[in-house]
Amino acid sequence: MEIVVILVVIGVVLGVGLALVAPRLRSRGPELEPPARPSVGQGTAVEEGPEVDGGDVDVLEPPVEEAPPEVVAPVRPSFRERLSKARGTVSGYLGSILSRSAIDDETWDDLEEALIRADVGVxxxxxxxxxxxxRVKADGIESPEVLxxxxxxxxxxxxxxxxxxxxSDEGETNVWLFVGVNGVGKTTxxxxxxxxxxxxxxxxxxAAGDTFRAAAAEQLGTWAERCGATLVRGAEGADPSSIVFDGITKAASMGADLLLADTAGRLHNKTNLMDELRKVRRVAGKEPGHVTEVLLVIDATTGQNGLAQARVFTEAVEVTGVVLTKLDGSAKGGxxxxxxxxLGIPVKLxxxxxxxxxLVAFDPDEFVDALFATD
Known part of the structure; x- marks a missing residue:
C-alpha cells in the first residue's frame, strides 16, 4: 500500500513539472530548432562552421584594390577608312571601267576623268x-582589272x-619652321x-611667331601645356623674327632637342609678307639655331590652290616637306x-x-590603294 502511495506522489510531481515547462517550450518555438541543412546526395556542398547571428550588423567588405588603368597605344588611323570622300569622287568611274569586258576609248576617258576629279591635275x-x-601596249594588257x-x-x-x-641632328638646337596661309592648320x-x-x-x-593673329599664341600655349613643352611668345604685333630667335636662345639654354616655330599665315601673294618670311628663315639659321626642316602646311580641301601656295612659299623659304591637313575631309587627295x-617636294605628314x-607619316602605297579601292 505504501508503494502505491509513493508512485502516486511521483506521478503528481512529474505532472506538475511538465505543466510548468511545456508553455515555455511552446513559446520559444523555432528558436530551438537548428537551421535546416540539405540532405546528403542532393548535390549541394555543405560547409561546416560556426553559426553567426547576423542581426543588424553591417558587413564591411574589404576594399577592392582597383588595377591601374591599362595604357592603350593609340591606333593608327587607316588611309582606307579616312579617305572615303576622295575615294567616292573616283569610285563611279572605276566601277564603270571594271564593268567592261575590254579596254576601249571610253575606258581611257573614264581614267582621265577620275584622275582630274581627284585633283591630280591635267x-x-x-x-x-x-x-x-x-605599258598596256608593251605587256599586251587586255583586262580592265589589270589596267x-x-x-x-x-x-x-x-x-x-x-x-x-x-x-634633326644630334647635339644641335634643331629648328623646324612651319609656314602656310591662314586657316590651313599650322598651329594645330x-x-x-x-x-x-x-x-x-x-x-x-x-615659339609663337605668328604675332598678327590674336588667338595664335593662346592656341599654341594650350598645346604646349598638353605636351609639356616650353612656350616662348611676345606681344601682339611684335617682330616674328625676334620671337623665333628668343625661342632658339631658350631652347639652346635648356639643351632642348627641338624648337617648333610658328609663323604668320599671311596671303602668299603679298610680296612684303614673303620678304618677312625670308627674314624669319635667315634669323632661324643663325647660331645657335640649326634649321633642319621647313614644313609647308596645306589644306587638302583647297586643291589646286594649295599647289599655287606651294610654289610661292618654296621660292621664299626653300620648303623641305609638306604637311597636308584635312585629307580625311577632302575629295581632292590627288x-x-x-x-x-x-615641285618635287615630298609630302611628309x-x-x-x-x-x-x-597626324601620321604619309604612306604612298597605302594612300594609292585607298584612293583606288573598288570594294
Whole structure:
C-alpha cells in the first residue's frame, strides 16, 4: 500500500513539472530548432562552421584594390577608312571601267576623268596615262582589272622618294619652321607634332611667331601645356623674327632637342609678307639655331590652290616637306601627286582626323590603294 502511495506522489510531481515547462517550450518555438541543412546526395556542398547571428550588423567588405588603368597605344588611323570622300569622287568611274569586258576609248576617258576629279591635275594625269598606255601596249594588257593595277603602280612610282623622314641632328638646337596661309592648320599641326615628339622623349620648345593673329599664341600655349613643352611668345604685333630667335636662345639654354616655330599665315601673294618670311628663315639659321626642316602646311580641301601656295612659299623659304591637313575631309587627295610632280617636294605628314594621333607619316602605297579601292 505504501508503494502505491509513493508512485502516486511521483506521478503528481512529474505532472506538475511538465505543466510548468511545456508553455515555455511552446513559446520559444523555432528558436530551438537548428537551421535546416540539405540532405546528403542532393548535390549541394555543405560547409561546416560556426553559426553567426547576423542581426543588424553591417558587413564591411574589404576594399577592392582597383588595377591601374591599362595604357592603350593609340591606333593608327587607316588611309582606307579616312579617305572615303576622295575615294567616292573616283569610285563611279572605276566601277564603270571594271564593268567592261575590254579596254576601249571610253575606258581611257573614264581614267582621265577620275584622275582630274581627284585633283591630280591635267598635266600629271596626262603623264600618268601616257606611261600606262605604253605599258598596256608593251605587256599586251587586255583586262580592265589589270589596267587599274597598272595605273596604281604608276602613281605609286611617281610618289616614291628615298626619304620622307623629319630630320634633326644630334647635339644641335634643331629648328623646324612651319609656314602656310591662314586657316590651313599650322598651329594645330605644331601642337600635334610637339605631342608626338615629346612622347618619344624629346625636349620641345615652341615659339609663337605668328604675332598678327590674336588667338595664335593662346592656341599654341594650350598645346604646349598638353605636351609639356616650353612656350616662348611676345606681344601682339611684335617682330616674328625676334620671337623665333628668343625661342632658339631658350631652347639652346635648356639643351632642348627641338624648337617648333610658328609663323604668320599671311596671303602668299603679298610680296612684303614673303620678304618677312625670308627674314624669319635667315634669323632661324643663325647660331645657335640649326634649321633642319621647313614644313609647308596645306589644306587638302583647297586643291589646286594649295599647289599655287606651294610654289610661292618654296621660292621664299626653300620648303623641305609638306604637311597636308584635312585629307580625311577632302575629295581632292590627288593634290599629293600634283605637289610632288610639280615641285618635287615630298609630302611628309598628313592629317587624317581631329585628334593628335591622327597626324601620321604619309604612306604612298597605302594612300594609292585607298584612293583606288573598288570594294
Amino acid at each position: 598635266g600629271p594625269a596626262t603623264e600618268v596615262l601616257d606611261a600606262v598606255r605604253a 587599274l593595277e597598272a595605273v596604281k603602280d604608276e602613281v605609286k612610282a611617281r610618289l616614291h622618294v628615298d626619304d620622307r623622314t623629319l630630320h 599641326t605644331i601642337g600635334k607634332l610637339g605631342k608626338r615628339e615629346a612622347e618619344v622623349g624629346r625636349t620641345v620648345v615652341m 593634290i599629293v601627286l600634283a605637289i610632288q610632280a610639280d 598628313v592629317g587624317l582626323g581631329e585628334t593628335a594621333d591622327d
